[in-house]
Amino acid sequence: MPLLCVHDLHVYLGESHILQGISFDVAEGGVTALLGRNGVGKTTTLRALLGLVDRRGTIELAGDNIEHIATHKIVQRGVGYVPEDRDVFSALTVDENLRLAERDTEPRYDLVYDLFPELRERGKQAAGTLSGGQQQMLAIGRALLNDNQVLLVDEPTKGLAPLLVTEVALVLERVSELATVLLVEQNLGVVNRVARDAVVLDTGRVVHIGPAKELLADKPMVQRMLGVG
Amino acid sequence: MSTFLLLTITGLGLGAMYFLIASGLSLIYGLMGVLNFAHGVFITVTAYTLWFVESKIGDVPVLPRFLIAALAGLVVGTVFAALTELVLIRPLYGRHIEQVLVTVGLALAVTALVTAIWGSDARVVTAPAWVGQTTTIFGAHIPNDRWLEIATAVIVLFALEAFLRRTRYGLIVRAGVENRAMVTALGIDVRKAFTLVFAIGGLAAGIAAVLYTLYSTTVDPQQGTSLVIFAFIVVVIGGLGSIRGTAWAAVMVGLVQQYANYYASSGLGDLSVVLLLGIVLIARPRGLSGSFA
Numbered sequence: 452m453p454l455l456c457v458h459d460l461h462v463y464l465g466e467s468h469i470l471q472g473i474s475f476d477v478a479e480g481g482v483t484a485l486l487g488r489n490g491v492g493k494t495t496t497l498r499a500l501l502g503l504v505d506r507r508g509t510i511e512l513a514g515d516n517i518e519h520i521a522t523h524k525i526v527q528r529g530v531g532y533v534p535e536d537r538d539v540f541s542a543l544t545v546d547e548n549l550r551l552a553e554r555d556t557e558p559r560y561d562l563v564y565d566l567f568p569e570l571r572e573r574g575k576q577a578a579g580t581l582s583g584g585q586q587q588m589l590a591i592g593r594a595l596l597n598d599n600q601v602l603l604v605d606e607p608t609k610g611l612a613p614l615l616v617t618e619v620a621l622v623l624e625r626v627s628e629l630a631t632v633l634l635v636e637q638n639l640g641v642v643n644r645v646a647r648d649a650v651v652l653d654t655g656r657v658v659h660i661g662p663a664k665e666l667l668a669d670k671p672m673v674q675r676m677l678g679v680g
Numbered sequence: 681m682s683t684f685l686l687l688t689i690t691g692l693g694l695g696a697m698y699f700l701i702a703s704g705l706s707l708i709y710g711l712m713g714v715l716n717f718a719h720g721v722f723i724t725v726t727a728y729t730l731w732f733v734e735s736k737i738g739d740v741p742v743l744p745r746f747l748i749a750a751l752a753g754l755v756v757g758t759v760f761a762a763l764t765e766l767v768l769i770r771p772l773y774g775r776h777i778e779q780v781l782v783t784v785g786l787a788l789a790v791t792a793l794v795t796a797i798w799g800s801d802a803r804v805v806t807a808p809a810w811v812g813q814t815t816t817i818f819g820a821h822i823p824n825d826r827w828l829e830i831a832t833a834v835i836v837l838f839a840l841e842a843f844l845r846r847t848r849y850g851l852i853v854r855a856g857v858e859n860r861a862m863v864t865a866l867g868i869d870v871r872k873a874f875t876l877v878f879a880i881g882g883l884a885a886g887i888a889a890v891l892y893t894l895y896s897t898t899v900d901p902q903q904g905t906s907l908v909i910f911a912f913i914v915v916v917i918g919g920l921g922s923i924r925g926t927a928w929a930a931v932m933v934g935l936v937q938q939y940a941n942y943y944a945s946s947g948l949g950d951l952s953v954v955l956l957l958g959i960v961l962i963a964r965p966r967g968l969s970g971s972f973a
Binding site: 501503521522523526527532534538540541542543547550551552554593597 | 848
């Protein structure tokens with residue numbers, strides 16, 4: 452049974468019909484990539500799953516309907532979120548950002564510091580003064596602190612230097628052994644490396660579902676659906 | 681020298697009261713985006729509860745009578761503030777126009793209700809004698825209530841800082857001021873923090889009401905409204921959501937008001953505060969602390 456089932460999901464932002472009845476499943480374990488050109492509704496999909504935007508449709512997490520549940524309660528059911536622009540709390544220190552994210556009785560600081568030793572070293576530093584890469588580590592670390600069923604990760608390599616992109620890809624591989632990951636990512640190299648399945652959106656609709664590697668091997672299809680290749 | 685010292689201490693005392701009112705306003709707007717025009721009501725409710733209880737307690741010495749009445753006023757004012765959030769504000773989250781309308785409506789309704797029940801005349805409260813006496817420093821006879829106002833505001837400032845820096849709810853409030861949606865996305869029910877911030881704002885405003893009652897020894901239906909206008913100016917100058925910025929702004933506003941009233945012309949104090957607001961907004965559009973006004 453899939454861990455996450457999305458059926459006929461609609462989102463309107465103002466007059467715009469952003470998600471026009473998308474349906475897809477996310478199997479338990481591994482990484483499912485949510486792909487598409489800019490502005491097709493990938494970030495909106497993650498935000499809709501969390502209830503951060505008004506939406507209509509059915510969303511099941513581990514068999515339970517969550518579409519009418521408040522965001523904080525969805526998260527408490529084991530959903531971690533790494534937002535597109537990191538959204539670390541810039542006035543809070545690194546330690547405070549992590550402390551705020553604590554939900555479980557035994558938060559996994561060992562795991563977080565093992566993946567990102569810099570976060571321990573910079574614990575007293577204001578998050579707003581971190582580099583983009585360090586902020587991304589903090590955003591991912593925040594989501595890994597609790598034992599989540601599923602992680603919604605939105606463009607974790609955006610704006611990062613190539614060396615850091617490789618580091619994030621390594622982290623995603625390790626993370627996917629601990630939780631199911633729904634990943635929005637533009638870097639197809641990273642997708643090819645970590646993703647098992649792929650869901651492709653275009654203008655608010657699902658236009659392809661299948662194994663990620665098959666999709667990425669089909670250059671004409673990649674060119675047609677994603678505009679790259 | 682003695683006049684300058686008296687003006688300075690009086691300005692700081694006035695600033696202390698502005699800070700107590702503005703700190704709650706600032707946190708409420710910073711965290712929730714709610715312009716709480718009903719904040720003056722918390723002052724009115726506290727002050728009238730104080731007066732009512734004080735007038736009903738007989739055969740008790742003045743000091744304990746005032747303290748009991750003040751405590752009753754603070755409890756009622758704080759509960760009233762928390763209920764305002766739960767009953768009136770919570771159903772209207774994200775609907776800013778409706779929130780403004782409901783807070784303006786509440787302010788008008790409570791003022792009208794108090795006036796209808798107890799009249800528009802000021803009611804006298806018997807304050808402890810020490811408060812009305814003066815302490816002489818460098819030749820300046822400083823009324824004792826000024827020291828009480830300043831000391832209380834400093835204690836509240838440290839208490840608020842400790843709450844914001846050392847408690848989990850303080851952490852939630854500081855994070856929520858920056859990005860409320862992300863706090864929710866961490867699995868935190870931010871609505872509890874909303875109610876708490878309203879209660880803290882009501883308590884701080886209530887403390888200002890008690891101090892103002894000591895200063896004026898009267899309560900009247902309009903005093904909350906007049907104090908809140910300057911508190912709003914303090915919030916904008918200080919920067920939204922910043923307690924330290926609010927404290928600095930309150931000191932500036934209190935001193936400018938006093939100095940202008942004495943050295944320029946009586947009545948120019950209020951105008952000077954508005955000029956100060958304009959200068960700060962031109963020089964630092966985000967206020968002293970850097971938060972957007």
